[in-house]
Structure formats: structure tokens, C-alpha cells
Amino acid sequence: MQIDYSDPIHYFWALLPEVVLSLWAMIVLLVDVFQKGDRSEPSRPIVTWLAFAGIGAAAIANAWLATVSEVGTTGMIAVDGFRIFTNYLLLLGGALFVPISTRYLEQEHLRLGEVYALVLLSLVGMMVFAGARDLMVIFLGLELMSVGVYVLTGVNRRDLRSAEAALKYFLLGAFSSAFFLFGIALLFGGTGTVNIALISAVIGVDGLGANLLVLVGMALLAAGFGFKVAAVPFHMWTPDAYEGAPAPITAFMAVAVKASAFAALLRVFLTAFPGLYDTWGAMVFPFALVTMVAANVLAAVQGNVKRMLAYSSIAHAGYLLVALAAASTLGTASFLFYLLVYTLMTVGAFAVLAVVARPGEQRLDLADYAGLGWRHPVLGVTMTVFLLSLAGFPLTGGFVGKVYILRAAVDKGMIWLAIVLALASLISYWYYLRLAWYMWFREPERPDVHGDVQVSPGLRVALVAAALAVVALGVFPGALLDLAERSAAALTSAATLGVLAP
Template sequence: MTAADLQALLPLLILAATSLFILLGAAFLPGHRTAYLITIVGMLVALASIRAAVAQAPHLVGEMLVIDAFALFYIGLLLLAASVVTTFAYDYLKKIHLKAEEFYALLTLATLGGCVLAASNHFATMFLGIELLSVPLYVLIAYVFRKNDSLEAALKYLILAATASAFLLFGMALIYAELGTMHFDGLRDNLQAGIGERRGLLLAGIALMITGFGFKLAVAPFHMWTPDIYQGAPAPVTAFIATISKGAMVALLLRFFGAIPSDQSGAVFTAISCIAVASMTIGNLLALRQTNVKRIMAYSSIAHLGYVLVAFLSGGPQAIESATFYIVSYSIATLSVFGLLAALSNADGEPETLAPFKGLFWRNRSAAVFLSLAIFSLIGIPLTSGFWAKLFIFIAGIQSGLWVLVILLALNSAIGLYYYLRILFVLYSPTDELSELSSTTSPLNRSSFVILAALTLLSLTIGIHPAPLLELVKMLVTTL
């Protein structure tokens, strides 16, 4: 490995070293605060090191990892989101009185797995990244082992992740048998040259890969236990799954299927279109019946990933731009929602149902305002980042002639208004009763308030002036 390779891989190497330092700190300087400081400093240093990696971009490392503007953008996004989750987790873990060092080590390793996915250019590194992302989550989901639903959620995630890995491995094997290559670039070159005589074998492999991606993204009809996992996992872990895990898989999806020539009459396009329609429709319709905030967000995430698939299907540069912009906006809003749940938690649990939020504005105005603006962004209200995110997907779909998908996206967005507005109605409802969870009446602690305020300000800034982020996203097209 050359010096250029090491410089290009610097963010990943720092993350790996951070996880080792956390374990060493747990052995020689045990303590929750020490583990948190090592984690947050390591992530921020890794984020700063992206500047050094940019000097080498685009750079191919061992033909398995490609460090380009696209990879570095997503690595930066994942590191920022992980830093936010880490801060929320610090206050959350103090409340539930559990040993925390292992939590931060697992969180760092899972983040490393997501960063590997963003830079993968080979089936081997793709599978390594997926497993490095998934395995720590088995433990993180069950970290509050005193809760039966946490253990149940971890078991269900284990089954889903194992199923996804099986589909992916079998799909990789069939594609390799057909094309004789495991490189994404080789896949593109072979497909552009002609699929060959055994078309069925390649399509079967791609179908299995789509199924594996479907399980990992938790899109319909592969969503199954996703709401149970969201509900059972600790709030910071749910935030990680909803943002970092999904963001890494979207980056992989764009890079992997970006190697396949777009063809609106092809089987791959038809299959992903059906998944997009099912995800938007099922996600929004099932969310209508929920009274648990985490389950509402789970079904909402299924719908939002369906919107991202519409952007992906538009093909060309606009697919990367609109999908990436949407992931950024969705991550900001989702981190705000789950961060607020974590901040309002106490040793007795989390305010999951709508009941504790009734009249929240009159008891905890800052929390109500943060939650309201996050929901506004998820709806797509103007002056929030979510407005531009949905608008760009509409534009991309219209430019590509995806009229059916665009119309269904508009109809499903209207359906989504109901359950989002129901949360807002509860927040501002007058009530004379005390909240079911006393923590909802307490002011937010300083660190949570600062992070939530920063996320809200970022959403509003992008909503008012989206040009800087859009220009940054457009730069990714030149390297992908």
C-alpha cells in the first residue's frame, strides 16, 4: 500500500483506530465520559481528514475501494450524522445507567462499515461493508437488554440481515458466473458490450441483488419487521438505522446500479418501479393507523425510500443529484425527531406514543418547535430543506417522463400529510393533564438543545438558500 493509498483512506483508518482507542480506554481509563470524548474526537478528526483525502481523489485503492468526490461526500455525511447520534446517545445512556464503552465502540465500527459501503467498487468490499455495518447493530439494538421488545427487535434484525446477506451472496455468485468479474466497473463494461448468451443467469443475479438491497433499505415488500425494530431499539440506535444505515445503502445503490445502463423498458427498471410504488403506498397507508411515534417514523421511512427510488429511476445526473439532496434533507429531519425522543427519555422509557406529546407546546416549547419544524421538512413545507428535496425529485421524474411515478408520489405525499398533521395537532392541543412521562415537561439539556437547534437551523438555511448544497451535490456527478 502506497502513501497515496493511506492518504486517500485516512478517514476510514482514523475511524478504525478510534474504535481501538475506545476499547483500550475501557480497559485502562474506564468511564462513560472518556469513551464519549474518544468517540466524538475520533469522528471529528476523521471528518477533518477528508480534506487530506480530497487531494488524492479520485483514487482507486487496490481496485476495491474508490475514493472520489461521491465517496467523500457520503463519508462526510455519515460522519456528521454519527457525531450527532453519538451526542444524543451520551445523554441517553446516562439516563438508563448502563455501561457505555462498548456502545461507542460498536457505533464507531458500524459507521466505518457505512463509510466502506460509500467507497465500495467491488463485491468483496461491498459485502465486508454491509457486514461491518450490520453486525454491530445486532448488539446496539438490544443494548437496553432489560426491555423485552429490544431483544425481540434485535432478533428480528438479525434474521432480516442474514436473509439480505444470503440474497446478496447468491446474486454476486450468479453475476460473477455470467460476467467473470466482481468489479462494478467490469459489470458496466460487460453490460455495455452486450449481456451475452446467458441473459437469464445475469438477470437472476441482479434480481437477487435487488432483493438484498430491498431488505437492507427496508422498502416494500421487504419491510416486514422494520416497525418492530424501530420501536424496540433505543432512540439513538433507531436514529442511526434510519439515517446512517439507509444513507450508506443509498450511496451503494447509486454506485452499483449506476453501472447498469438505464432502460425504461428493461426488467431491472420495472422491478425497481414496482418496489418504489409499493413502498410509497404501503408505507403511507400503514402509517395512518399508528399511534406510536417510532412506528409512524418507521412506515414513513419506507415511504421516503420509495421517493428516493423515484429519483434513482429518473437516471442520468439528475438521479444522483435529487437522490443525494433528498437523503441529506431526510437525515436532518429524522435525526431531529429521534434526537428529541432520546432527549425526552428517562430511566422509565421513551415517550413513544402520542399521549405524552399532547399539549407539549404548552409544557416544553423548544421541544415542540424543534419537532414541528422537523415534521414540516418531512412533509415538504416551503422554507425547509424537505420542500426542495421533494421538488427536485418531481423535476427529475418529469424530465425523465416518469409520469405515473410522479403522480403516485404526489398522491402519497398528500396521504402522508394526515399522520404528520396528527402529530402536530397533538403537540398544540390544550390539556390540563400531566404528561405520561415526566421528562416531556423538563427542559432539554444543553447538548441536546444545541444539536437540535443546529439541525433545525440547517434545515431552514437549506430551505431558504439551497444553492450551495445543490452545487456541492452536482459536483458528485462528475465523478460517478
């Protein structure tokens, strides 16, 4: 089948995964509403299975979308390998969220149906955000994603920390959205279009590379994206929002929001501004450098594990900015590969944290993890795998991803950026291995400190599967790297972006 955007009905087919998720979110809400029993009681397991089924149905729709082609490249929604890959990545984040959150939500007396419906609707926004070619549609996806995540951050209405985190996130998010929207307005004023492919053509044909409206609009877009990917100095909201939100929600925010924002950032800058690479590449360079160094240094001094992982996620945003700065097929492929590995290891780490911290997330200090590995081997072993991969230890997916990002930076001549990435990773070894050391080589202050820690069968399967995938991608990365390169070619092919390296 060919998607021809001259026929409006074809937009329905182009958005089929998002349509499926939207309908399924409505079903989850309706089932939750009509369930018998008091509102304070946990939702029945059917809601969990419905959420899984909705994500699976969207994945099937995404697989069908991979078999179709589109006529032209100026439609508001892209149907290409890059979008297909990022859709699967986002759906993976949603699928991992379900098993790590079920028991947590029940113990905190939160309605599963409400949370899962919000997650599905947030995923819809993320997929539109990452797959759109029109700046206004991108903004629509951004807002749909953001509203859902704001509510999820404050979903535990009995916890003042959660409410405070949601308020801070909302206020700063609204501020960043204003930057983003003003940037769109300036770009429209300078080029006469909001289609990112046409923006590139207009800049090239009319010679608008030095146009002030275009340059300021591009800078404002970068500021809006910087907030969503939590790059320094736009990261201020991240530690407080991540610490205050329920741990499974934090995991979802750390992977899905960041993945969709980075995917949209790559699509916009590599498609709309290839001819301005010298300008925006020079802008990304210092942001990547400062983000990697500052976030790792701040993470190294944290005694609260949740805040440590929050600063860790900021540091990984810096690594991904290096891949963006490389602006090549290899850089984009390494970005996609690393983003997938990052999803697995970050969700896994936050899942272990959610189990250990309960009830009420009171156990968040390093000392609370003393002896965890011996008392609960599944949690200890899987957490160790995730920490080693986050640090970039050999034979893990995190190591392979960092090596390919380094290679892309070196091939682009960014030697100093590659050196800083390597040194920043060495700093991260300290705080990741310190937590592992506590789990295996420190005696707990009380023998029964982990006596109430319970691992559900679903969570156990998710943790083991994620850990095995992280190791497998470190030992056998070839197939996924090939897929990532084919997906990256949609953005960085020499025919479309002649200024970028093939």
C-alpha cells in the first residue's frame, strides 16, 4: 500500500498505531469506571492485561505501517524507518512500565485504570511528537505528551512530594512550551512554512542561512527541546520531578519522554536545518560537554539513590547530544541503539528502586541497599547488570552504545568531545559501582531491613528479560546496529541531506 497525503483519509492509515492506542486508552478507562467495588480498592487484573493488549495492538499496527510506503516527503506525518524504530522504542517503554508498576500502584492505593490510560495517551503524544514533519503537529504531540505526564507526576494525591513535583514540572514545562511555540512562529515568519522538509528547501533556495528570524527561531526550538531532554542548563526540573513522582512513573518519564524528545529533536534539526549544521552543531557542542560533566559530578555526590539516577539520566542526555552533534548516519544509528539500551537499563534500575523503596518510598538512601544482593539475588544481580551497563562496562549494551557514539564523534573530528565523554563515563563508574558495592559488600544495619521486599512474578520476568537483553546487546549487537543504521538512513541519506556524512 502507498500512502498519498493528497487523500486526507490516508492520514488515518499513517496514524494507525496512535489511533489504536487512543481507542484502547478509552477502553481501559471505561472498564475501570464500570468495575464494581469501592474506588479505594485496587483495580482488577483485567485492566493490566488490557493495557498490555493495547500496547501489543499498537505494535502490530506499527508492524503493518513498516510494510507501506509514502508518496513524497512533505506530509505532516512521516512513514519511514526512523519513525517505525522510535515507535517500537516508545512502546517498549510502555510495555516495561506495566509489570513494574502493577503491585506498586496497588500498594499505594492508586487506580490502575487511570494510570494506564494516562500512560497510553501520553504514548500517543510521544509517537506524534517523534514522527511528525509539521512543526504545529510536533507541538500538538508535545502538549499531549506533556499534559499526561504532568498528571502522572502528581497522581499520588496523598503525597505532598508528588504534588510539589507535578507543580514544578508543569510551570517549567509551560515556560519551555512558550519558547518552542515562539520559535515556530519566528520560523514561519522567516520561511513561510511550518513543514520541516519545506523549511530546509526554502532556506537553501532563498539563502536564508543568515536570516535573523530563522536563526532565533532555531535557537528557541533548541531551548524548548533542551528542557524536554533535560540538558544542562535546562535540567533544573529533573531531580525534583523524578524524586517526587512515584518510582514507576519516574522510570516512564526518564525513558519515554527523553526518547520521544530526542527523536523529535533529531528529525527537526537533521531535516529542517541541514544547511545550518555549522551553526547548530557549534551550539550543541558546549551543551553536550557541560551536560556530561556537570550531571556526572552532581550524581557522584548524591546519597539519595533516586536523585542519583535522576542526575544519571541527565548525563545520558549529554551522551545522546554527542550523537546529535555528529550529524551522520553512524551518529544517528548509534543514537537509536543507545536509546534502546538506555530504555532497558534505566527502566530496570528504577524498577528495583521502586521495590526496595516501598512502602511510601522511605528507603531511598544508599544504606538501604546494603546486603540486598544476598537477601534478594534477582534484584541484586539484575540491578548490578543495569548499573554496569549504565556505566559503560564491557560486554554490556551500554558499552557498545558509547563506543559507537565515540566513533561517530571521532569520525566527525570532534576529538575533544569524545575525550570528555570518555572521562565523564569514568566519573560515573564511581557512583554506579558504589551502589553495587553496597548491595554485595556492606552489611545492613538491621537483619530484617529487606524482609518486606516482595518481587511479583511479572516484575521478576521483566527484570530478568531486560537484564538478559542488555547483556545480549553487549555481546551480539550486530543485528540491532544494522537495523538502527537502516532506520537512520531515513534522516541522513546523502540524497536528502547532502551536507551530512553518509
